[in-house]
Amino acid sequence: MKKLKIVVLAKQVPDTRNVGKDAMKADGTVNRGALPAIFNPEDMNALEQALQLKDKYPDTEITILTMGPGRAADIIREGLYRGVDNGILLTDRKFAGSDTLATSYALSLAIKKIEPNLIIAGRQAIDGDTAQVGPQVAEKLNIPQITYAESISYQNNNIIVKRRLDNGIETVQSPLPVLITVGSSATICRARNAKLLMKFKHACTQSELQEKSNDYIIQQRPYLKISEWGVDDVDADDKLLGLSGSPTKVKKIENVVFTAKESKIINDNEAEINELIIELIENHTIG
Amino acid sequence: MNNISVFCEIENGIVADVSLELLTKAYHLSEKLNCKLEAIAIGNKLNSIPKQVFPYGVHKLFLVEDRRLEFYQTLPFTHIVAGIFKESKPQIALMGASNVGRDLGPRVSSKLNSGLTADCTELEIGDFYDKKNDKQYNNLLYQIRPAFGGNIIATIINPEHRPQMATVREGVMKKEIINKNNIGEVVNLDSNKYLNNTDFVIEILERHVEERSINIKNSQVIVSGGYGVGSKENFKYLYELASVLGGEVGASRAAVDAGFADHARQVGQTGVTVRPKLYIACGISGQIQHTAGMDQSAMIISINIDKDAPINEIADIVITGDVSSVVPKIIAAYKKNTK
Numbered sequence: 001m002k003k004l005k006i007v008v009l010a011k012q013v014p015d016t017r018n019v020g021k022d023a024m025k026a027d028g029t030v031n032r033g034a035l036p037a038i039f040n041p042e043d044m045n046a047l048e049q050a051l052q053l054k055d056k057y058p059d060t061e062i063t064i065l066t067m068g069p070g071r072a073a074d075i076i077r078e079g080l081y082r083g084v085d086n087g088i089l090l091t092d093r094k095f096a097g098s099d100t101l102a103t104s105y106a107l108s109l110a111i112k113k114i115e116p117n118l119i120i121a122g123r124q125a126i127d128g129d130t131a132q133v134g135p136q137v138a139e140k141l142n143i144p145q146i147t148y149a150e151s152i153s154y155q156n157n158n159i160i161v162k163r164r165l166d167n168g169i170e171t172v173q174s175p176l177p178v179l180i181t182v183g184s185s186a187t188i189c190r191a192r193n194a195k196l197l198m199k200f201k202h203a204c205t206q207s208e209l210q211e212k213s214n215d216y217i218i219q220q221r222p223y224l225k226i227s228e229w230g231v232d233d234v235d236a237d238d239k240l241l242g243l244s245g246s247p248t249k250v251k252k253i254e255n256v257v258f259t260a261k262e263s264k265i266i267n268d269n270e271a272e273i274n275e276l277i278i279e280l281i282e283n284h285t286i287g
Numbered sequence: 288m289n290n291i292s293v294f295c296e297i298e299n300g301i302v303a304d305v306s307l308e309l310l311t312k313a314y315h316l317s318e319k320l321n322c323k324l325e326a327i328a329i330g331n332k333l334n335s336i337p338k339q340v341f342p343y344g345v346h347k348l349f350l351v352e353d354r355r356l357e358f359y360q361t362l363p364f365t366h367i368v369a370g371i372f373k374e375s376k377p378q379i380a381l382m383g384a385s386n387v388g389r390d391l392g393p394r395v396s397s398k399l400n401s402g403l404t405a406d407c408t409e410l411e412i413g414d415f416y417d418k419k420n421d422k423q424y425n426n427l428l429y430q431i432r433p434a435f436g437g438n439i440i441a442t443i444i445n446p447e448h449r450p451q452m453a454t455v456r457e458g459v460m461k462k463e464i465i466n467k468n469n470i471g472e473v474v475n476l477d478s479n480k481y482l483n484n485t486d487f488v489i490e491i492l493e494r495h496v497e498e499r500s501i502n503i504k505n506s507q508v509i510v511s512g513g514y515g516v517g518s519k520e521n522f523k524y525l526y527e528l529a530s531v532l533g534g535e536v537g538a539s540r541a542a543v544d545a546g547f548a549d550h551a552r553q554v555g556q557t558g559v560t561v562r563p564k565l566y567i568a569c570g571i572s573g574q575i576q577h578t579a580g581m582d583q584s585a586m587i588i589s590i591n592i593d594k595d596a597p598i599n600e601i602a603d604i605v606i607t608g609d610v611s612s613v614v615p616k617i618i619a620a621y622k623k624n625t626k
């Protein structure tokens with residue numbers, strides 16, 4: 001069978017799931033800066049699918065690709081700790097402000113340069129919940145896509161995917177290359193591997209290196225260097241990036257304000273509950 | 288005039304509710320914009336589609352019938368829909384935020400290089416003045432959606448690119464017959480005009496669809512359970528209450544994740560949006576992702592041991608207590624008073 005060369009797409013996102021009290025401002029809105037940055041959960045599911053294919057076919061090569069600011073190098077380290085072969089941080093100020101389409105354009109250029117035959121991404125990122133980047137990248141690459149995957153296998157040079165329908169399950173088969181997006185119903189990702197953690201603890205990008213003084217470690221162990229690609233490395237057209245490359249614009253942002261309304265309090269006893277039910281029947285809410 | 292186009296999802300010859308809801312919304316938008324409403328249906332055996340969609344005010348229906356297209360497949364559907372958009376040049380194109388719409392929408396938008404906004408909760412028509420370029424845009428589609436895990440509400444626009452595309456989840460818009468006698472124009476299109484053989488590289492090996500038996504969206508009373516219900520067994524109190532009140536059982540994601548209830552019952556941002564006459568939240572804390580799907584309910588009762596649970600802030604009535612103690616008392620009181 002053909003050797004699998006996989007790119008896993010992963011994003012660093014603010015943890016919007018557990019907005020604790022400390023992340024709330026006095027006016028009841030969320031202080032986005034106060035949210036911790038995490039590995040997007042469904043991208044973790046995607047990573048696990050790639051790692052399982054590598055478990056089964058050890059000659060598989062996995063590259064984790066992330067687009068974001070410098071600190072998103074964390075995503076690549078998390079990948080290395082779990083068994084990916086290498087990582088690329090796509091980072092440039094010119095990417096800032098990109099909507100899903102401009103992001104997909106940038107990612108698709110980086111993918112073309114890596115030349116994988118399988119691309120696996122999470123279904124969606126928790127900060128936007130759009131589920132658009134996977135399909136938009138597949139279209140830019142002009143390859144088929146399989147979304148909402150639950151499990152992926154590889155047989156006779158074909159990728160076989162079990163995927164979720166709105167009200168059922170479907171099994172499909174595709175030749176390579178193909179792009180797959182993985183949902184949260186897939187297996188959760190393995191923990192970091194202790195040996196790999198030791199090995200890649202000092203992995204860093206050129207920019208991070210400038211802030212540190214452990215140059216010598218990288219010189220001795222080139223595998224610790226995480227590649228950083230900018231606009232010029234992927235030959236991107238500036239006009240198709242950032243705000244100018246984004247058909248969608250944000251016109252307005254409103255913070256959700258949690259307002260209290262007067263509610264009637266009832267205690268857990270028969271008399272009070274009985275009275276409430278009579279009232280609800282009389283005003284035709286029930287009955 | 289550039290029209291509004293709605294992609295209709297079809298399963299077993301029946302147009303999905305979400306598509307009919309979007310037709311209703313799109314019809315109202317088309318009145319505002321003074322343009323026509325178009326619908327696209329792709330599949331096998333589409334003879335009953337016209338009579339299903341015309342009552343929703345459809346002016347022109349594009350039918351693409353092909354036995355290879357009985358089930359949704361990304362590439363052929365993308366090429367047909369994008370092809371029709373290129374010819375008919377709609378100003379707005381809507382589809383359901385279902386697994387189909389969320390597979391098809393981004394693919395088509397990427398092909399046409401047009402903007403797409405996923406999971407809109409409101410669609411409106413409005414103007415926009417671009418200060419930077421001193422340019423005025425009239426009658427744009429405001430695509431309004433929660434973002435950032437529901438903590439902000441964003442209004443998105445596509446000033447320059449057409450069509451302005453948006454997806455909307457099932458249950459968010461209301462389905463309403465506009466005119467049961469309306470008859471529009473049917474345009475039959477030949478699929479081969481849009482397709483080539485490589486569009487069928489992905490083969491469906493097996494397909495397993497469950498009948499959609501649970502549909503909580505249209506229920507007037509919803510008794511919804513959260514993680515605080517404690518177990519699948521305890522959910523039986525909720526089923527009993529729902530059945531005496533003639534309602535349905537809903538659930539929070541935490542309850543679904545814990546296996547207390549089916550995903551089809553999940554209410555909220557990643558479940559269904561409901562607006563019943565009465566919503567009884569049992570052991571639900573009321574995180575924004577949940578309340579986004581139920582805060583339009585006419586009346587909300589919260590049953591929670593924690594008197595400070597966030598759900599209580601949007602509840603009309605708060606019963607402080609344990610679900611397994613309160614719910615049987617409600618059932619008993621209801622039975623007693625309706626005899």
Ligand SMILES: Cc1cc2nc3c(=O)[nH]c(=O)nc-3n(C[C@H](O)[C@H](O)[C@H](O)COP(=O)(O)OP(=O)(O)OC[C@H]3O[C@@H](n4cnc5c(N)ncnc54)[C@H](O)[C@@H]3O)c2cc1C
Nearest residue numbers: 513514515539540541555556557558570572576577592610
């Ligand atoms: C992107 C995203 C999408 C999401 N989409 C959804 C969605 O669609 N729907 C959804 O519901 N959630 C969704 N969530 C999850 C949501 O954030 C919450 O985690 C979830 O709603 C919590 O469920 P819960 O209220 O049942 O559980 P908990 O938050 O654990 O609350 C349990 C409540 O039960 C009370 N309780 C405990 N024991 C008892 C008892 N014996 N009697 C009475 N009360 C009791 C507690 O006081 C507490 O208030 C989403 C999250 C994310 C990040």
